[in-house]
Amino acid sequence: MKTSDRPKTGFTKIEHGATDIVLAAAFNHSGTRVALCSADHKIRIFDLDTKSDWSLIDQWRGHDAEVQWVGPTLGQIFGTIGGDNKFKLWREDPSQAPKGGRRFKCIFSQSPSNHVSYVSIDIKTVKTDVWIALMTRDGLLSLLEPSEMESMSTWKEIDAIYPFGQHSRGTEPRSRLSFHQSERPCYDAVIAGLDPKALSIAVSAVNIIKIFRALRSEDANYQFDEMLEMKTNAPLINDVAWAPGCIRPFDLISAACDDGTIRIFEVTTPHDSKVPSTTSKSELLAGKDRMKPPASSTKNAPSGIGAGLAGVNRAAARQSGDHVRIRHEWKEVANLSHNEGAPVWRVRWTHDGSNSIVGDCIMLTLSGNALASTGDSGNVHLWKQNVRGEFIEFSETGPS
Numbered sequence: 001m002k003t004s005d006r007p008k009t010g011f012t013k014i015e016h017g018a019t020d021i022v023l024a025a026a027f028n029h030s031g032t033r034v035a036l037c038s039a040d041h042k043i044r045i046f047d048l049d050t051k052s053d054w055s056l057i058d059q060w061r062g063h064d065a066e067v068q069w070v071g072p073t074l075g076q077i078f079g080t081i082g083g084d085n086k087f088k089l090w091r092e093d094p095s096q097a098p099k100g101g102r103r104f105k106c107i108f109s110q111s112p113s114n115h116v117s118y119v120s121i122d123i124k125t126v127k128t129d130v131w132i133a134l135m136t137r138d139g140l141l142s143l144l145e146p147s148e149m150e151s152m153s154t155w156k157e158i159d160a161i162y163p164f165g166q167h168s169r170g171t172e173p174r175s176r177l178s179f180h181q182s183e184r185p186c187y188d189a190v191i192a193g194l195d196p197k198a199l200s201i202a203v204s205a206v207n208i209i210k211i212f213r214a215l216r217s218e219d220a221n222y223q224f225d226e227m228l229e230m231k232t233n234a235p236l237i238n239d240v241a242w243a244p245g246c247i248r249p250f251d252l253i254s255a256a257c258d259d260g261t262i263r264i265f266e267v268t269t270p271h272d273s274k275v276p277s278t279t280s281k282s283e284l285l286a287g288k289d290r291m292k293p294p295a296s297s298t299k300n301a302p303s304g305i306g307a308g309l310a311g312v313n314r315a316a317a318r319q320s321g322d323h324v325r326i327r328h329e330w331k332e333v334a335n336l337s338h339n340e341g342a343p344v345w346r347v348r349w350t351h352d353g354s355n356s357i358v359g360d361c362i363m364l365t366l367s368g369n370a371l372a373s374t375g376d377s378g379n380v381h382l383w384k385q386n387v388r389g390e391f392i393e394f395s396e397t398g399p400s
Contacts, residue, residue, distance in 0.1 A: 014054045016044055026067045035067045035078055058103040071125025081118035086111050087134055107153045112136045124179040133201055135175045138167045141203060158221040164205045173205040174238050181244045188249035192271035192326045202253050204240040207232050228328035235259050243349040254371055256344035262373050264334035270327055334391040342376040
């Protein structure tokens with residue numbers, strides 16, 4: 001079926017042409033381009049044309065596991081991981097003809113230092129800054145940033161940690177990760193003392209989710225510190241997703257679980273700080289009138305993230321900043337039945353974008369307003385909060 005044969009509303013079927021099952025798909029930030037990775041080790045890129053039809057732009061032998069796009073401010077760039085134990089970054093070359101297998105070039109490739117395959121990837125872009133987080137099967141979390149922004153052909157690893165300790169061979173912890181994609185943390189965390197420029201990431205393994213915050217240290221590298229450990233009642237977590245948004249006074253994190261449920265958790269940062277009534281949320285997120293936790297003469301105990309790093313003990317050299325003393329609390333706010341006991345494999349928060357004035361600049365504000373989930377049934381479920389704050393299913397679509 002050609003995409004031109006479909007009605008102009010509703011869902012679209014794309015004849016992708018893969019000789020084996022499609023294992024990963026990701027839309028770019030404007031929704032006009034989709035990248036597919038399939039079990040035949042091919043990457044395929046489809047574009048949405050002016051007639052609302054999806055057409056193949058190029059295909060080539062690449063990866064088969066995960067794909068994520070870099071933000072639109074840096075061009076048409078995306079990253080992939082696969083069974084060849086490599087992470088690769090691809091950039092479009094518009095001078096190459098479509099469907100020739102050369103329109104997207106690999107500009108960077110990296111193998112994990114522990115020689116274990118990558119199983120999860122996420123990319124965060126803020127204006128012209130970009131960070132890539134990778135996680136291996138045995139639980140090694142790596143954070144990368146480009147050494148040279150223009151070409152993005154060289155990257156440096158600025159942190160590498162085992163958040164849950166190193167998993168032994170033969171175990172299946174289902175390690176997953178998710179950046180908080182908004183430009184700033186939620187404003188209540190900033191009131192509590194978190195730097196507005198802090199990076200935030202959630203990682204999961206087995207039935208535990210951990211929250212990390214990171215700031216640039218004096219040597220200009222980011223230093224991750226564990227803020228919160230959430231021991232859930234889920235038998236096994238298959239995926240984790242952090243809802244975008246910085247205006248709400250709390251964070252939302254969702255988990256796709258092996259028992260057919262979706263669990264949603266609310267993370268708060270209780271504090272006694274007060275913001276002057278003349279300070280707006282925009283000024284607060286820009287770093288004005290931020291309250292810092294009281295100074296302490298004692299160093300924080302090393303967090304668990306440094307303890308498991310293979311052969312390296314950086315705890316003695318790591319002195320945590322004020323943001324480590326920010327108290328984090330969590331609670332489960334929803335337990336949604338997705339597929340009558342069949343595993344839920346993926347969850348993703350959808351978002352809308354609007355420009356907000358923050359300080360002296362314009363900032364794109366992302367607000368997680370709906371949650372999409374999929375599992376063994378192949379159906380996609382959409383969930384949203386009602387006026388009472390309860391998550392309800394408002395849409396479901398299947399492959400037929």
